[in-house]
Amino acid sequence: MVPPAPIYLDHAATTPVRPEVLEAMTPFYGPRFGNPSSTHRWGREARAALDEARERVATCLGAAPDEVCFTSGGTEGDNLAVLGGWRILRDHGKKAVVSSPIEHKAVLQAVHQAAKEGAEERMLNVTRDGAVDLADAATKITSGDTALVSVMWINNETGVIQPVAELAQMAKAAGAMFHTDAVQAFGKVVVSAKEIPFDFVAVSGHKLGAPKGIGAFYIRRGAAIEPLFFGGSQDRGRRPGTENVAAAVGLAKAMELAIAEREAHWASLEQMRDRLEARLLERIPDAVVHGRGSKRAPHILNISVPGTDSESLLMALDLQGVACSSGSACQSGSITPSHVLAAMGVRADVANAAIRMSFGALSTPADVDRVAELFPALIAKARGLSGVA
Amino acid sequence: MTASPRPTRPRVLAAMSGGVDSSVAAALLVRQGYDVVGVTMKLFKDGGDLPDRPCCSLDSVNDARRVAESLGIPHYVLNLQDAFGRDVVADFVAEYSAGRTPIPCVRCNTFTKFRDLLAKADAIDAPFIATGHYARVADGRLMRGVDDNKDQTYFLWGIEREVLSRMILPVGAMTKPETRAIARELGLLTAEKPESHEICFVPDGDYAKVLERELPAGAPALAPGPIVTRDGTVVGTHDGFARYTIGQRRRLPGGSSEPMFVVALRPEDRAVVIGPREDLLGRGLTAEGVNWLVDAVPAVGTSVLVRIRHRASPVPGTVLSADDVRFEVALEEPAYAIAPGQSVVLYDAQGVVLGGGIIAASRRVLPVRAA
Numbered sequence: 001m002v003p004p005a006p007i008y009l010d011h012a013a014t015t016p017v018r019p020e021v022l023e024a025m026t027p028f029y030g031p032r033f034g035n036p037s038s039t040h041r042w043g044r045e046a047r048a049a050l051d052e053a054r055e056r057v058a059t060c061l062g063a064a065p066d067e068v069c070f071t072s073g074g075t076e077g078d079n080l081a082v083l084g085g086w087r088i089l090r091d092h093g094k095k096a097v098v099s100s101p102i103e104h105k106a107v108l109q110a111v112h113q114a115a116k117e118g119a120e121e122r123m124l125n126v127t128r129d130g131a132v133d134l135a136d137a138a139t140k141i142t143s144g145d146t147a148l149v150s151v152m153w154i155n156n157e158t159g160v161i162q163p164v165a166e167l168a169q170m171a172k173a174a175g176a177m178f179h180t181d182a183v184q185a186f187g188k189v190v191v192s193a194k195e196i197p198f199d200f201v202a203v204s205g206h207k208l209g210a211p212k213g214i215g216a217f218y219i220r221r222g223a224a225i226e227p228l229f230f231g232g233s234q235d236r237g238r239r240p241g242t243e244n245v246a247a248a249v250g251l252a253k254a255m256e257l258a259i260a261e262r263e264a265h266w267a268s269l270e271q272m273r274d275r276l277e278a279r280l281l282e283r284i285p286d287a288v289v290h291g292r293g294s295k296r297a298p299h300i301l302n303i304s305v306p307g308t309d310s311e312s313l314l315m316a317l318d319l320q321g322v323a324c325s326s327g328s329a330c331q332s333g334s335i336t337p338s339h340v341l342a343a344m345g346v347r348a349d350v351a352n353a354a355i356r357m358s359f360g361a362l363s364t365p366a367d368v369d370r371v372a373e374l375f376p377a378l379i380a381k382a383r384g385l386s387g388v389a
Numbered sequence: 390m391t392a393s394p395r396p397t398r399p400r401v402l403a404a405m406s407g408g409v410d411s412s413v414a415a416a417l418l419v420r421q422g423y424d425v426v427g428v429t430m431k432l433f434k435d436g437g438d439l440p441d442r443p444c445c446s447l448d449s450v451n452d453a454r455r456v457a458e459s460l461g462i463p464h465y466v467l468n469l470q471d472a473f474g475r476d477v478v479a480d481f482v483a484e485y486s487a488g489r490t491p492i493p494c495v496r497c498n499t500f501t502k503f504r505d506l507l508a509k510a511d512a513i514d515a516p517f518i519a520t521g522h523y524a525r526v527a528d529g530r531l532m533r534g535v536d537d538n539k540d541q542t543y544f545l546w547g548i549e550r551e552v553l554s555r556m557i558l559p560v561g562a563m564t565k566p567e568t569r570a571i572a573r574e575l576g577l578l579t580a581e582k583p584e585s586h587e588i589c590f591v592p593d594g595d596y597a598k599v600l601e602r603e604l605p606a607g608a609p610a611l612a613p614g615p616i617v618t619r620d621g622t623v624v625g626t627h628d629g630f631a632r633y634t635i636g637q638r639r640r641l642p643g644g645s646s647e648p649m650f651v652v653a654l655r656p657e658d659r660a661v662v663i664g665p666r667e668d669l670l671g672r673g674l675t676a677e678g679v680n681w682l683v684d685a686v687p688a689v690g691t692s693v694l695v696r697i698r699h700r701a702s703p704v705p706g707t708v709l710s711a712d713d714v715r716f717e718v719a720l721e722e723p724a725y726a727i728a729p730g731q732s733v734v735l736y737d738a739q740g741v742v743l744g745g746g747i748i749a750a751s752r753r754v755l756p757v758r759a760a
Contacts, residue, residue, distance in 0.1 A: 312512030315465050319426065319513055333450065334431040334466035382512055 006321035007367045011207075011360025012156055012184060012300055013325055017250070018209035018361070024253040025211070028246030036243055037234065046245050053245075056252035057216050060259055061201065062192030064221065069235045070248045073215040074183040075106040076228070077202025078150075080217055080238070081179035082110035084225030085148045085200060086119055089177065094147035098122045098140055098176070100132045100162075101343035106202075107150050107181055108339075119147070126343045129293035130160035137170055146176040153185035157340040157356055158291035159300030161189065168198050177223060183207055187258030188266060188297045199223040203255070205247065209361060210254035214247035269359045270298035276357065276368045277301050283376040288350055290341060299360060304346070304353040308382040311335050313355055316378050322371060325356050396424035401517040401557060402510040403427050404502060405457060405464070407449030410521030410560050412456045412579040413568045417559040418519055419460045426513060427457040427464040430506065432473040432497075433590045452579050459577065469505055476500040478590060482603045485596070485631040486610040488654035489730025492544065492699075493588055499547030499680075507552060517557050525561040526553050531682050533740035536564040543699045546734045546745025547680050597632050614659030616642060619652070619668065630654045633661045636669055636726030650726075671727035673709065673719040673755045676746030683743050686711050687735070693743060694736040695720060697727055703736050709755075716746060719755050727751035 028049065034042030036050045051065070058065045071077050086097055097119040099111045115121040125136040132151055141149055149171040153164050164180050171178035179200035182191050186203045193201070201218035205211060219225060219238065231240035258265075280303060281287055290302040304310075310326035314335070317324055326335050341351035357371070403415040405427045418425045429450050450466055457464030477496045484491035502520060510518045523534035524542045531553055534540040548556075560568045565584075572580035587594050597611075604611060611629035618624060625642035627633065633640075637651040641663055650669055653662035674697070687693065687708045694703035695718055705721040718735070727748060734745035 311465075311467055312509055315426070315428075315509070316513050318463065318465075333454070334468040336468065381514075 003321060004370065006323065007370060008323050008362045009357040009359065009367065009371065010323045010325050011362070012159075012356065012358035014206045014212065015209050015360050016362065017206075017211050018254060018257065020257060021210055021250040021253045025246040025250040028249060032245075034245075036245060037232065049249055050243055050245050053248040053252040057248075057255055060191075060252075060255040061203075061216065061218050062194035063218055066236070067193070067219055067221055069217040069219060069239045070243055070251070071202075071215040071217045071239060072213050073206065074104070074181060074202050074204035077200075077204075077215050077217040078104065078106035078179075078181050079110045079228055080225055081177075081200035081202060082107060082148065082150050083114055084228060084238075085177050085179065085223070086114040086117070087226040088224045089147035090118060092147075094145055094176070096120045096122050096140075096142070096146045098124065098137070098146055098149040098151075098171075100124045100126060100151050102126055102130065102132070102155050102157075102340045103150065103152050104156055104181055104183065107152065107179075111150065120145075122146075124151070127294070128345050130155060130158045130291035130340070130344045131294045132162050132167065134163055134166055134170075137167055141167075141170045141174045141176060143174045146171070146174050148177045148179065150179040150181070152181040152183075153191070154182075154188060154297045155291070155340060156184045157300075157338060157354075158294075158302050158344075159184070159296040159298075159358075160291040160294040161185075161297060164198070165196050168196050172197050184297060184300075186255065187262060188299065190262075193218060193220065200225075205251040205254060208251075208254040208258050210251045211247050214244055214251045216251060216255070266298050269363070272359050272363055272365060272368050273298050273301050275365070276372055277303070279368075279372040280375060283372070284379055288346075290344065290346065290354065299358050301357045301359075303355055303357070304350045305379050305382075306350055306353060308353045308379060310352060310354050312382060313353070313378060316382070317355075317374075320374055320378070322374065325358075326354050397422040398424065399517060400424040400426060400513065400515040401519050402506070402513065402515040403462075403519040404506060404521075405429050405453040406521070407452035407456075407579065407582075408521065408585075409572050409577070409579045409582050410523070410565075410568055412453070412521070412577045413572050413575075414519050414521040414557075414559040415456065415462065416460055416575050416577060417571070418557065419462060423517075423557075424515075425460070425462045425519075426515060427453065427460075427462050428506070428509065429453040429464070429466050430473075430501065431466055431468045431470055432501065433470055433478070452582070455578055467506070467509060469501055472505050473497065473501050478599070478603065481596075482600055484730050485600055486604065486608065486656070487730075488610075488630060488656040490634050490728040491730045492732050493590070494544040495547050495732050498545050499549075503548040503552045503556070507555065510555075517555050518552075519557040519559060521560055522558050523561050523565075524558050526556050526558060529553050531742040532561075533736065533742070534558075534561040537702075538700065539565050541699075542736075542742050543696055543732060543734050543745075546682065546732060546742055548682075550680075550682050553682065597629070600629075600631055609656065609659055612659060614661065616661045616663060619662060619664050624663070627661050630656065630659055630661050635728035666725075668753075669725045670723040671720065671725075671751035671753060672723045673706075673717065673752035674727050674733060675715065675717045675749045675752070676733045677715045677749045679711075679714055679716055679744060679746035681713075681744035683741070686713065687716075687743055692738075693718065694738065696734045696736065697724055697748065698731060703734075706735075708735075715749070716744075717752075719752075 034046035036047040054065045058068045122140045125133040168178045177199040182201050183204040199220045203216040205214040229240050288304045401423045405411045477493045481493045522541045523539040525532040610631035615623045616625040633651045647665050649663045652664040652668040691708040695706040696703040706718040709717040735743040
């Protein structure tokens with residue numbers, strides 16, 4: 001028997017490079033290989049491509065080109081904002097860094113590092129539905145002592161959309177910098193510096209069909225960061241190191257495509273996600289969909305079935321050709337309890353059963369149908385009920 | 390990644406520690422056509438204090454994964470830290486606190502590998518579970534491994550008997566040199582990994598460090614107490630009876646006319662009891678928490694081979710009493726340092742494991758029984 005085609009339901013982890021993106025990058029792995037800092041013809045060709053990519057990325061973010069840095073990805077952008085921002089602001093006597101317990105580890109660990117360097121760490125409360133509590137934020141984002149606020153736009157485990165517009169306003173009113181990790185948000189919602197007064201934004205290429213190892217980092221004019229790297233003067237000294245020209249060109253292409261397709265993409269993802277969610281809840285009435293009471297991005301379905309464990313389910317799904325994920329994995333690859341679900345007050349045994357399915361470019365309605373059949377069967381097995389398929 | 394041919398035999402969940410034995414076990418099963426799924430168990434946290442552990446360290450997980458990749462089989466890392474902490478580490482600490490000398494590997498096999506890991510096998514429809522143990526299963530019976538130096542049945546007596554029919558122990562039929570030869574022949578990157586006899590979660594063999602970490606400050610097991618002779622004479626003090634083991638000679642006060650050894654630990658008054666070597670001699674023992682791996686509980690008078698420590702040759706003995714939860718055996722030759730908390734395993738003359746238990750007490754003098 002030929003096994004059915006595998007199903008990739010882990011777009012929140014990474015996505016394949018889009019053919020248009022690969023095509024746009026190809027010349028820079030070949031004849032246009034120059035170093036953009038070189039003054040000769042090859043250098044100028046590369047510089048032209050990099051400048052153009054920066055302008056296009058800036059347009060995608062509602063920003064000016066000098067407000068855009070190229071980074072290695074989301075983690076670097078988050079570190080630049082939190083640590084780079086904090087290290088400048090501490091010299092101005094502000095000591096509090098406000099963040100949320102549902103952030104990606106790239107933000108959380110950077111905040112912890114800032115705390116080691118003297119920052120006061122203030123974590124915002126999160127509702128049971130996975131959104132940062134604005135009333136709590138109003139008491140913790142305080143004038144005078146808050147250096148920086150960092151709250152993600154869309155949570156990578158639940159898809160819950162965070163109130164970043166309100167938080168950015170609060171930060172601005174308090175005279176604090178505002179950073180948002182928009183790694184899951186770009187291409188799903190409008191991420192524009194013209195609409196929301198954020199100071200820093202981190203975007204990752206590989207969630208959008210660009211390669212791994214490239215990201216965009218927005219720094220509002222007038223906002224300062226201390227660099228993480230030291231070396232050349234590339235990216236105005238904010239990010240020294242020879243620029244990854246090919247990947248920057250690819251990122252520009254991927255961001256433009258994501259914006260052009262955003263609304264249609266949202267509708268199609270939402271249809272698939274809602275259909276799968278409805279069918280799973282129909283077959284497994286006691287299943288818990290995390291963040292269901294909040295406004296969610298359409299590409300993530302995070303579901304727990306009490307009495308099962310995600311580790312076993314993920315293995316069983318993978319061996320059936322279905323790729324999903326759970327909370328965060330540690331370096332060894334073993335599954336660790338989700339800090340996001342814990343912060344939402346989800347009971348540990350329910351959190352330990354969480355399966356994240358995330359939709360994207362590779363997803364089809366046929367995938368939904370197959371998973372809607374397969375998942376309940378695996379659940380029945382995991383719960384020790386045989387003969388249910 | 391080498392693509393394996395489509396498996397023709399059932400699915401096997403292979404526990405891969407990253408060592409040579411479990412690597413070869415998985416490789417042999419792939420070669421035999423099984424649908425092998427490799428897993429590495431994370432049993433305790435990576436700690437800076439445990440950099441080069443035989444298992445559970447990042448390096449070991451990476452080795453296991455690289456072997457699985459080279460075999461073309463899927464590999465997963467399973468987080469069993471909570472269960473292992475509860476079933477193995479907590480018991481380890483409790484036993485030392487009670488003046489006994491535990492063998493955590495026995496409980497790891499009983500609970501973690503052949504119960505919890507077996508549940509993972511169920512979840513992926515794997516009828517079998519494989520490990521790199523040097524032991525054999527034949528006709529539903531557990532038997533000593535072919536390699537006398539490596540036989541690990543001493544650690545396996547506690548598993549549920551029903552599990553035996555689901556166990557595949559590919560290296561049990563080989564000697565260690567043969568295992569290594571196969572690893573080299575297959576080009577497995579773990580082929581030359583050194584042997585380890587340490588307890589995986591104990592750094593540098595210093596189990597007291599684990600107790601210090603797990604027990605509250607001032608716990609009696611680690612608090613000072615008297616060193617006494619059998620007649621009650623106090624001859625010194627110690628810094629915690631749990632730091633001492635039956636048969637130990639180090640760290641005892643000198644001044645006796647003959648070498649003195651730890652002969653008993655008495656948690657009631659925190660005493661470490663010492664005596665001359667002959668006080669360590671046991672002519673029999675009682676066991677509790679017994680698990681039988683054969684149809685019938687051995688009858689009184691049955692001749693058995695008795696093993697009271699890993700890698701010691703089993704010695705002839707006789708069953709004095711036995712039921713579902715305990716047994717008592719007499720040893721033909723007295724044995725030294727029979728330590729409560731250690732395991733005792735009974736074999737028949739063919740090397741079949743009859744069962745085993747936790748040593749409750751050593752008998753210096755055997756009870757007189759009616760013949």
